[in-house]
Amino acid sequence: MGDGPDPADLLAWYDAHARDLPWRVAPAARLAGARPDPYRVWLSEVMLQQTTVAAVRAYFERFTALWPTVEALAAAPDAQVMGEWAGLGYYARARNLLKCARVVAEDHGGRFPETREALMALPGIGPYTGAAIAAIAFDAPEVVVDGNVERVMARVHDIRTPLPAAKPELVRAAAALTPERRPGCHAQAVMDLGATICTPRAPACGICPWWGACAARKAGVQAELPRKTPKKPKPLRFGIAYVARRADGAWLLETRPDKGLLGGMLGWPGSDWTESAPIPAPPIEADWTDLGEEARHTFTHFHLRLAIKVAHVPQDAAPLRGAFTPATAFRPSDLPTVMRKVFDLARSSLRH
DNA sequence: AATACGTGGGA
């Protein structure tokens, strides 16, 4: 017997230490024949794309309480789903979530396809998510490779090629370890290992089931892997947001276009966000006051400084853009974070 | 192939 990582050691560790997650069937129950609900597996996997378990939990509970089935989600109004997703980020996921739910409900009789290939034909499901759903929900022996798996493979095999160039090699390594028996538990086990022991910084090698097999640990380089090609610096952009409040307390809001940044989300009308001075673009004629404080926010690929203009407008004022939302219908939690920052700064100067 | 696309927490 060789000294490489043994999937059986990992499964034994998982059976004893699997995290208790609201979308997961515990390993003991799974062995007893319990199957996870593919709808819940799909929903959790989409929410978990580039997102931490800690951030996802509350959203998952809220979504499943509101919409217990894919048919229920498919029937939900777009604006409600986008509002419930607000704050979780990567809003194309929410738009694709709805598209996918509607395809599954209308074209697949409410049942998710069971193969990676068929799953990948659905909106918002790529190579990772397709493999993950097939493995976790249907126990297909798919190779599931996310950021955790990449890190674990890079360390166990001491692969020093930087990402993303190392990806094919890491996938081959993951494939070689994927077992025919319990592939769904195996996939979740590698990810749990990466999330709780083989962490990006300061991995807890002393309690790792693959301690004896880890080439990077033997070489003492585990904390330096995986290597990554340096990222580009984020440019600084500037913009103006306009917060208008009508005499009856209604707020002037707009739903952003479906494409691009914050697509489909509710927000304050404003200028474009540019690297030089923004061009003013007030959405309604008013006596605008500069708040004197800007909202700062960092997106994936740029930093933003957003100047805030506020105004009270008369009841009969006609907006050029956006629509007035009655105070009773406005939920700040429906706003993406940058827009909520603007609201939090502006609200005190627009009291009624 | 390279880029666009969010957010919050930790060091």
Place this chain on the structure above:
DNA sequence: TTCCCAAGTAT
């Protein structure tokens, strides 16, 4: 403060 990081996908 600043940077890095987290269960990626679409184009």
